[in-house]
Amino acid sequence: MSTTTAGEVIAALRGAGCVFAEDEADLLIEAAADDRTRLDALVAQRVTGTPLEYLLGWVEFRGLRVGVRPGVFVPRQRTAFLVEQAVAGVASDAAQVCVVDLCCGCGALGLSAAGELGAQGHTVELVAADIDPVAVACARENLAPVNAPVFAGDLFDALPADLRGRVDVLLANTPYVPSARVADLPPEAREHEPLVALDGGADGLDVFRRVVAGAAGWLGPGGSVLIEIGTGQTDAACAALLAHGLEPRIEHSEEYYATVAIGTRTDPA
Known part of the structure; x- marks a missing residue:
């Protein structure tokens, strides 16, 4: 042709x-x-x-x-709503903000959140992590201009211990497609993107629950974890957040056609 x-x-x-x-x-x-x-x-x-x-x-x-490069999950435009919610949730008088982009893929979420918070006058410490070495390499290139480290490893195992108890914004773009529905995804996704970034297990929330289970120990007082989910997963997501001591909130956008589960650490320091 x-x-x-x-x-x-x-x-x-x-x-x-x-x-x-x-x-x-x-x-x-x-x-x-x-x-x-x-x-x-x-x-x-x-x-x-x-x-x-x-x-x-x-x-x-x-x-x-x-x-982005072949083999790395391509961030969806609807996930911009997650970043929007994360930025909006930071207090205007917060001088320093610690942002962690977990399951970071190419690093788009952390990069955009840190940039927008910086533009608002906050001093931002950004750290990212992913289990996929291809994603880690891609994110390192994208985050190098802002001097943000990208660690390789399984969820919180990848993070430096000195982040414990002081994360203000924890972004986690976890997979949430139920295993039985992966075959229904567009060919562009299921044939080209890594399965680990798409398949969320039996009900789509396997990785979500693992993140929520560990989040409270890494969040600072008032810090929040934000995770995109499907519209039919809100009840299960809220139950998981509550079970791990986080105050749950669900935000939905008709504009982005996106749903975000937010869990906030409300206990005092």
Whole structure:
């Protein structure tokens, strides 16, 4: 296939079922940088289902271009609501804010939250962690400009001990798709993204519960853990938060079509 004009690129993408064919065509043409052979290769990969973000090498998230690579979970636009809630929950007079991005993937959540909090005048300490070495490498590149360390390991096992009891914002973009529903995900996700970032176990909350079980010991007084969940998982999520001494709250956005479970440490220091 040879795609020499924008119209031909758009037609090829439309034929493959790309809903935003015009926008994607513009981005692929930009990425090809006037190299027709490269453009043909990019379009060929896209029409066979390779995620657009892998082809571009970045994803736009809350106004930032964040680097991604094959094998790394691509942050969804709905997850911007989680960051929005995290930033809104920080007291305006908090001089220092400790942010941890757990299950960080490419690091987009922590990067955007830290940037927005910094713009509000807070001094931010950002730390990220993931169990997947590909994600860790990607996040290290993205977070290097803000001097934020990225640790490799299983959830809290990856974090430095000196963070215990002083985390203000704990972001955890855990998988929440029930195992039986993974097969229903779009091919872009299930064929290209790591299963560990998609499969949340029998009811979708296996990793959620593990994070919640450990969160209270890492949060500072008034600190919160924020985790995206499905709309049908709110009751189970609240029960898990309560069981581990955290005050639960559910926030839902019709705009983002997103639901976030928030657990706050309310006991005094």
